[in-house]
Amino acid sequence: MAKAAKNAISPTREADYPEWYQQVVKAADLAEVSPVRGCMVIKPWGYAIWEHIQQVLDRMFKETGHQNAYFPLFIPLSYLEKEAEHVEGFAKECAVVTHHRLEPDGEGGLRPTGKLEEPLIVRPTSETIIGAMYAKWVQSYRDLPILINQWANVVRWELRTRLFLRTAEFLWQEGHTAHATSEEAVEETRKMLDVYATFAQDFMAMPVVKGEKTAGERFPGAVDTYCIESMMQDRKALQAGTSHFLGQNFAKAQEIKFLSAEGKEEFAWTTSWGVSTRLIGALIMTHSDDDGLVLPPRLAPSQIVILPIYRNDEEKATVMEYCESLKKELQAQQYSEERIRVAIDARDLRGGEKAWQHVKKGVPIRLEIGPRDVAGGAVFMARRDGSPTEKTGIPRAEFVSKAASILAEIQDNLFQRALKFRNENTRPIDSLAEFEKYFTPKNANEPEIHGGFAMCHWADDLAMHEVLARLKVTIRCIPHDGQIAGGDAEAGTCIFSGKPSTRRGLFAKAY
RNA sequence: CGGGGCGUAGCUCAGCCUGGUAGAGCGCUACGUUCGGGACGUAGAGGCCGCAAGUUCAAAUCUUGUCGCCCCGACCA
Numbered sequence: 001m002a003k004a005a006k007n008a009i010s011p012t013r014e015a016d017y018p019e020w021y022q023q024v025v026k027a028a029d030l031a032e033v034s035p036v037r038g039c040m041v042i043k044p045w046g047y048a049i050w051e052h053i054q055q056v057l058d059r060m061f062k063e064t065g066h067q068n069a070y071f072p073l074f075i076p077l078s079y080l081e082k083e084a085e086h087v088e089g090f091a092k093e094c095a096v097v098t099h100h101r102l103e104p105d106g107e108g109g110l111r112p113t114g115k116l117e118e119p120l121i122v123r124p125t126s127e128t129i130i131g132a133m134y135a136k137w138v139q140s141y142r143d144l145p146i147l148i149n150q151w152a153n154v155v156r157w158e159l160r161t162r163l164f165l166r167t168a169e170f171l172w173q174e175g176h177t178a179h180a181t182s183e184e185a186v187e188e189t190r191k192m193l194d195v196y197a198t199f200a201q202d203f204m205a206m207p208v209v210k211g212e213k214t215a216g217e218r219f220p221g222a223v224d225t226y227c228i229e230s231m232m233q234d235r236k237a238l239q240a241g242t243s244h245f246l247g248q249n250f251a252k253a254q255e256i257k258f259l260s261a262e263g264k265e266e267f268a269w270t271t272s273w274g275v276s277t278r279l280i281g282a283l284i285m286t287h288s289d290d291d292g293l294v295l296p297p298r299l300a301p302s303q304i305v306i307l308p309i310y311r312n313d314e315e316k317a318t319v320m321e322y323c324e325s326l327k328k329e330l331q332a333q334q335y336s337e338e339r340i341r342v343a344i345d346a347r348d349l350r351g352g353e354k355a356w357q358h359v360k361k362g363v364p365i366r367l368e369i370g371p372r373d374v375a376g377g378a379v380f381m382a383r384r385d386g387s388p389t390e391k392t393g394i395p396r397a398e399f400v401s402k403a404a405s406i407l408a409e410i411q412d413n414l415f416q417r418a419l420k421f422r423n424e425n426t427r428p429i430d431s432l433a434e435f436e437k438y439f440t441p442k443n444a445n446e447p448e449i450h451g452g453f454a455m456c457h458w459a460d461d462l463a464m465h466e467v468l469a470r471l472k473v474t475i476r477c478i479p480h481d482g483q484i485a486g487g488d489a490e491a492g493t494c495i496f497s498g499k500p501s502t503r504r505g506l507f508a509k510a511y
Numbered sequence: 512c513g514g515g516g517c518g519u520a521g522c523u524c525a526g527c528c529u530g531g532u533a534g535a536g537c538g539c540u541a542c543g544u545u546c547g548g549g550a551c552g553u554a555g556a557g558g559c560c561g562c563a564a565g566u567u568c569a570a571a572u573c574u575u576g577u578c579g580c581c582c583c584g585a586c587c588a
Contacts, residue, residue, distance in 0.1 A: 008549080037580080092586060125588090158587060159512095166587070219588095227588095239588065276588055309547055352549050359549095370547055380547070389548070511588095 007290040008360050008388075017234040017449055018162075024284055025163050027360040028293035038161040038168030042277070045361060046164075048301035049280055050171065054151065056203050056299075057173065057275070060195050066147045066175060071129050073153075074120040079128040082253040086127065089220025093157040095122040095168075122155040127221070127246070127272055130176045131254035138258050138268055141180045145188070149175040164281035165238075165511055172276035178256055178268040182247070185269035186224075189245040192273040193226045196241035204279065205296040205415035206230050206286045207422050208240060209484045209506060211477030214460060219272075223247035229476045229506065231422040232285035235452040237476045237508035240282050243273035281511075286418050293362030294384050296414050297407040298336050302343040304403065305363045309351050309370035320346065322374045326367075326396065335404040359388050364410050365403070385410045385417075425452030428486040428504065432467070432495050439471045439509065453508050455484070457492035457501035464496035468507075476506045 009027060013020045025031055030046030033039075042050065058068070074097060080087045101114035123129065134146055155169045175192060179185040193210055200208045208228035218225040222244040230240050250256070251267040260266050287294040297303050306323045310316040323344050330342045345354055351368070358366050368380040368391070379399045382391045383406070394402075429435045441450045451473075458464055458475065468474060479487030489503045 006549080089587095154588090156587070159585085160583095160587085170588075172588075242588070274588070278588055307547095311546065350550070351546060354549095355547090356549050368547060372547075391547085 008292050008356055009290050012290040013233055014449065020290070021281075021285060022163070024288050024292055024360075028362060030280065030284075030293070031163050033163065036168075038158060040163050040167050040169075042171075045301065046280060049283070049295070049299055050277060052299045052301065053203075053279055054173070057195075057199055058149075058151075060199060061149050061173075061175065064191060064195060066149045066177075068151065069148045070150055070152070071126050071133065073123060075123050075126070075129045077119045077121055079132060079254075080121060082128065083221045083250055085249075086221035086253075090124045090156070094124055095155045095157055096120070097122065123152075124154055124156045125272075125274075126150065126152070126154075126174055127176065127250055127270075128254070131250050131256060131270070134176075134178050134268070134270075135254050135256045138178060138256055141258050141260050143258060144178060144180045144268060145184065146178045147175075147188075148177065149173055162281075164277055164284070166278075170277050172274050174272060174274040177271045178251070179270070180258070180260070180266070180268065182269050185247075185271050186245050189224070189226060189243045189271045189273070192271070193228065193241075193243040196243065196273070196275060197228050199275075200228055200230065200240055200279075200282075201415065203296065203298045204283055204286070205298075205411055205418065206240070206282060207415065207419040209477065209479050209487070211479040211483065211487075211506065213242075213477055214475050214505070216460075216465075217475065217477075219244045221246060221249050223249065227477050229508075230282055230286065231418075231425065231453060231508075232282070232511070233288075233421065234285070234449045235425050235508075237453065237474075237506075237510040238278075238282050238285065239476070239510070240279060241273070241275040244271060246270045246272060287414050288362070291388055292360030294414065295362035295364060297364040297411045300362065300364050301341065302363050303335065303341045303407055304330060304343075304365040304367060305358050306342065306344045306367045306369055307351065307354055307358070308344065308346055309368055315371050318374055319369060319371060323369050326369070326379070326400075329400050330403055333400065333404050335407045340403060340407070355382075356388075359384065364407060367399075383410060385413050422453070423485065426484060426486075427452070427454065429454045429456050429507075430492075430495060435467070435495055435507075436471065439473050439507075451509060453484070453506055455486035455504040456495050456507055457503075458505045458507075459494035459497050459499035459501055461494065461497040461499060464494070467496055472509060473507055474510050476508050476510060478503065478505050 009020060009023050011019050028045060029043050031040045031042045034041045097120040098116055099112035099114050100116055102110040103113045105111040137143060137146065151173050153169055153171050158166050158168050161167050177188050179188060197208050197210050200206045208230045210228055213225040213227055219242065224245040226243045227239050228241045229237050232238050248267040248269055250270050256268040257265055258268060284293060306327060308319045308323045310319045327342045327344055330340050333340045355366060362384060364384050366382045373380055377396050378393050379396055380391055380393050381399065429438060435454060435456060438454055439451045481488050486504050492501045494501050
């Protein structure tokens with residue numbers, strides 16, 4: 001008597017992708033909306049994932065010669081005004097502080113008083129305040145390069161928000177570097193893009209396309225913006241990280257000047273690069289299924305969870321003892337150059353419900369341990385990259401010795417699965433008609449899942465912008481060589497305007 | 512800032528049209544039976560029905576005002 005397949009998450013991805021996403025976040029207890037409009041509360045399980053992301057990236061930044069520092073949350077309005085393109089890019093989404101005191105309003109409430117002479121804005125990004133400091137720190141070519149990263153929160157007053165993907169306040173890191181030459185700054189920009197790509201692929205198990213943004217998609221004030229783009233399971237693109245070559249634009253606006261070895265006064269060349277808590281959104285939408293979150297082992301706060309099963313105190317004593325010693329043995333094993341992270345969930349809950357909670361939270365390996373396993377010296381294992389019903393009995397010693405390789409296998413499996421999905425939904429398109437067909441939903445009422453990545457020849461022309469605006473498609477990037485099928489340099493003709501083209505761009509609907 | 516919708520238990524919502532003592536499911540607490548695929552039963556706790564004014568013998572329900580939130584658009588890591 002086969003029961004109908006029952007999923008932990010309702011609706012399924014196929015039925016309603018945006019709602020599925022919300023439900024996964026909720027079921028995994030990652031975060032929830034806060035009383036403050038557009039801002040989220042990141043709960044312990046979600047924050048633990050962020051801490052692992054931070055820990056790995058921080059190590060990678062330091063290995064590439066960067067140091068951490070911290071700059072103020074507030075930026076004088078006049079600083080932002082210095083770089084024209086920059087202010088235009090962020091002006092519409094700034095939180096502004098105009099007062100510094102509260103006084104009773106006589107009706108039991110409070111009202112702001114103490115008007116500031118110059119308003120302060122809450123940083124939407126820190127180029128300007130950091131540049132102002134760099135201007136003081138840099139006198140000579142001997143003071144360069146400056147290679148600094150900051151872990152911080154920033155505020156962009158977004159009108160339409162979604163947990164992790166776009167919130168009014170978010171956590172991120174922003175690297176800011178200053179160099180003596182253009183070449184060195186470009187090299188830095190590219191190096192950090194590589195760091196992001198490596199992190200995404202090796203740790204998040206998320207395939208990415210490295211590339212360059214077109215003029216219209218660049219960071220405000222940047223000369224070049226490089227990015228990594230990834231495909232979510234609704235086949236939309238998500239920009240997962242950016243690295244900007246700022247040229248001398250910010251240095252000139254903020255007078256970051258130095259005397260060269262030749263004794264000439266020159267402006268520095270600067271870069272900035274960042275990834276945010278949006279990566280958690282990317283993680284969710286890359287791997288999770290209709291039973292909830294699926295975490296790549298390298299970023300999972302718990303890689304293995306042990307679920308003791310017992311009926312009475314007597315069983316409890318022997319089962320718990322077995323679990324505790326199993327935990328110790330597993331923790332002595334290494335995976336990804338660290339001790340394996342193991343948790344025992346001994347909460348007084350029903351076994352089935354408890355197991356499902358860990359499925360929904362995406363723990364890579366679940367071990368159900370009951371009297372039978374204790375008697376037989378075994379473990380009963382379920383992998384999150386398989387179906388929740390698929391469980392295998394394994395001798396305890398064998399599992400302990402294989403645990404690290406099973407985790408590695410899950411990590412690799414998730415990456416290969418995501419890569420396969422992306423490749424299956426990426427194709428070259430050489431005619432406008434085909435392009436329009438590809439990006440027009442088959443069911444207009446449920447337009448969420450359709451299309452994918454389209455690799456097309458293009459020219460930055462009005463004809464293209466008209467089509468893209470109408471179909472709500474954007475050019476995500478101009479892929480670097482060797483990133484994705486059809487992304488390498490080749491001669492062709494723009495499908496929008498018929499103008500000649502030297503390589504294809506990556507087109508997709510995007511977050 | 513335009514267009515639509517909603518404020519009732521911790522959560523999701525019904526009740527409003529047609530005014531008459533505040534409801535359901537989930538969650539929570541206790542006890543019992545259960546327990547290796549999300550249990551069931553019994554009992555219980557929990558509400559200025561967003562706020563203010565008005566109409567009325569009587570307002571969650573009708574009227575007006577107000578505040579807040581959500582969705583769609585423009586903007587976006």
